[in-house]
Amino acid sequence: MTSQDFRSRVRRTVLSGLALSALIASAQVISPTEASARCVNGTPVTSTLGVLRLVIEQPSNGTCNRDNVYNATVRRGRSDVARVEVWIQNGGIWSRPGVATGSQVAPYSYRDNNSNSFMTLCWYYSDGIAHCGWGENVAPERQTPRNNPTLFNQTAYHGVNSGF
Secondary structure, three states: OOHHHHHHHHHHHHHHHHHHHHHHHHHHHHOOOHHHOOEEOOEEOOEEEOOOOOEEEEEOOOOOOOOOEEEEEEEEOOOOOOEEEEEEEEOOEEEEEEEEEOOOOEEEEEEOOOOEEEEEEEEEOOOOOEEEEEEOEEOOOOOOOOOOHHHHOOHHHOEEEEOO
């Protein structure tokens, strides 16, 4: 192999690496994860908790209109889940606007002064033990935003609800 062939291969490898890096970076900017927004470019994004989708939270159509009012539904994702909840932290205070029992699909709504709040989802089996968190991150059993708000202010256990 000549030195020119070697330089040509190195150049192609470097350019390929740069192109791949640019592609990955642009995909992350264009497609934020579910944990970062409930409304993406005016489109509602479904949120879930647990690898098995034990809780499903769905913004209502038309809620991504930047009027600071969030409308959605919450429901269980599996039949062995007895109850699910949505918790919202707005202005440093956690509240529970959405609760669904059994196969119920529960609508809920809340107002936020800056269209930016934290959201945590919880599920309970028939034993009544709370399991709360965000995405695939579940806090220790029995911990909820009501009894341990500081824990749920940590990034791992809430999503940021914005753009509504």
